[in-house]
Amino acid sequence: TTPVRTAALAAATAACTALAVLPLTASAAPAASLSCGVTYTASDWGSGFTADITITDTGTTPINGWTLGYTHTGNQTLQNGWNGTWTQTGRNVTVTNPAYAPTIDPGTAYTTSATFSYTGTNTAPSTYTVNGTTCGPQSGPSPSPTPTSTPTTPPPAGSAPAVHVAGATLAKADGTPITLHGVNRSGAEFMCVQGHGIFDGPADQASVTAMKSWRVNAVRVPLNEDCWLGHSNVDPAYAGTAYIGAVRSYVDLLHRNGLVAVLDLHWTDGAYTGPSAGCSDAAATCQKPMPDAAGALPFWTSVAQTFKGDDATVFDLFNEPYPSRATGGTDSGWACWRDGGTCPGIGFRVAGMQAMVDAVRSTGADNVLLLGGLEYANDLSRWAAYRPTDPLHNLAASWHSYNFNACGTGSCWDAQIGPLAAQVPVVTGELGENDCAHGYLDALLPWLDRHGVSYLAWAWNTWDCGSGPALISSYDGTPTGFGAGYRAHLAGL
The missing domain is CATH 2.60.40.290 (Immunoglobulin-like)
Structure with a gap:
């Protein structure tokens, strides 16, 4: 779920004056x-x-x-x-x-x-x-140039827990189970490609402090393929190294505040005009039924190299797949989901889940990988049957749940989500309702708690909660009617 921003945003320009001598702050330790x-x-x-x-x-x-x-x-x-x-x-x-x-x-x-x-x-x-x-x-030498490599850094020295899959649960490094309760921070998937910036609203300590006041322990950050890879359709100020640096800085900030980061490939390339098409653009300007192999595999290789060794960062391989609508059937949809390649009804070569798992693991990265099912990640009915092979056995299912989804009742959750959650960790990567209320959450969240399912609400953004799920009306953490229900639930855990 992502709003399409059409109004022009004012760009703030900061002028930096270089000084010959930089004074120390009053609190700086004396040089001696x-x-x-x-x-x-x-x-x-x-x-x-x-x-x-x-x-x-x-x-x-x-x-x-x-x-x-x-x-x-x-x-x-x-x-x-x-x-x-x-x-x-x-x-x-x-x-x-x-x-x-x-x-x-x-x-x-x-x-x-x-x-x-x-x-x-x-x-x-x-x-x-x-x-x-x-x-x-203590400086060390620079390594030899490696044109095809992506820079890597060690994880920041923060308090965010490293996570891994342990049977049907997520666990910390010491084996203690952990359930993620968090929010989505939308913006980095659309602001850059629309020429407005990188984040929608602040990405500073004050905004993270406001999130933490809600007792969250994880933040999901949607990303854009074109912006990360620095494609020519994106303003260079918001693409390539500038975009990667901003995302890395934000992830580091989250970690230093004890928050697990979930990085999600949200918008991808590939011209698609079939059933449920979000746009006709070949660029990464909307949700496609599946990601393109030409861009998604380099994207995940680069992201994995960038965050390799940081197991407090989880990779959500693709936001909301809907290949069955393009292929015309459930069997062909699940096959396209896992195997990619040439899929009926999709005019570009698809990166299947197996290929994306392989791309991440080829870098040596052992991060937890989330895989969303069909029908915009709402259908997990055959997730276990089509689960890709992972040599590290570090895969979890991603589920999206909204009041307007097909699997939106307790009977469906009992039949489809509960049995899967008994086999592998299930992370509700997005949840919400489009009525600015919390009646749907009041039924869903207790069910998720009983089954040990993680969840991250959509979204920590200030758009109109009546047109799309928005948790807040101000980045100081003031909740909307929808957000008030979510905040109250977290407070009672």
């Missing part, structure tokens, strides 16, 4: 008492690279407010930075702490990252300062 180490690594693809810089407090007092500085020796040019405010003047690069991570405690570390372009030789910097103090030389 500061002891630090810096580790620099770069993932280089020949014409650009991602730099990951980890600052370690090697002293005995916290670094409260930090400014990192270093100098390049070549023509490396800053493109985009995250987990810090990055600026460049000539060859001099400066990074200041983000508002949500001002402190590095003794014995702990913080990683900030950025992408750069360059020509010629890319030599790692040799000297780093934090708040004017030269840090211990």
Whole structure:
């Protein structure tokens, strides 16, 4: 479920003035008492690279407010930075702490990252300062250029739990079962491709704090294939490294707040004008019946490489499949769902669930994978029979449940969802109702709780809840009538 934004949004432009000398904040640790180490690594693809810089407090007092500085020796040019405010003047690069991570405690570390372009030789910097103090030389060499690789980073040092499949449940690293209760944060699937930005509304600490006040432990973030891959139909300011960096920064922010992130491939390429078509555009501007192999497989390879090692991030392989409407039958629909390739009624080569599972696993990523069923992920009747092969056995079913869906009654839930939830974890990736009330939730949520099914409500956005499920009327967490029911339920758990 995604609204199509048609009204032009005003673009806010921030002007940054480079200063020759950057003053320390009033709370910054005095240089004399500061002891630090810096580790620099770069993932280089020949014409650009991602730099990951980890600052370690090697002293005995916290670094409260930090400014990192270093100098390049070549023509490396800053493109985009995250987990810090990055600026460049000539060859001099400066990074200041983000508002949500001002402190590095003794014995702990913080990683900030950025992408750069360059020509010629890319030599790692040799000297780093934090708040004017030269840090211990802990930098490592850049690896050889690998043009087909995607930069990777270790998981952020946050409190979000790593999750895996343990039988019919999700579990933390220590084996403790975990049930996800969260929200969807819509925007990154449509804002970029419509030329408005990356997120719809704030993606800052204040907005995450408001989410946490509802007692959620997970946030689902819908993504756009064209924006991630940097296709030419998207404004470069919102595509490629800029988009990836923004998503990575947001995921890191969620993790630092103890929240599991669910990344969902929402809008994909492929011209489709058959039954239930959302648009005739070949670009990723609406929901397609299945994702295209030409884009979805590189997308998941890149996403998996980016978040490999971060098991607090779950991958939802495709938002709402509906191949049976294109192929004309349930059997052919499920076959297309799993096997992809040439599917009747779909004019592009389809990335089936098995191919997407394989693409993720080929990178070495072991993240939990969610697979939504047919009929916009509302039909899980043959999910177990068509489940793809995963060497890690780390697959879960994704179910979407709205008051207007076919499987919207207790009898259907008992017949279809309950038996599957006894075999594999089921995550209700979206749920809601389009009447700005919560009567449907009042029946559904207790049922999900009794069966140990995870759920994430659609959506933490402020559009009209009478035209689509919106949990809030303000990003400070003020609920709509629909959201009030969901918030009350979470408060009672």
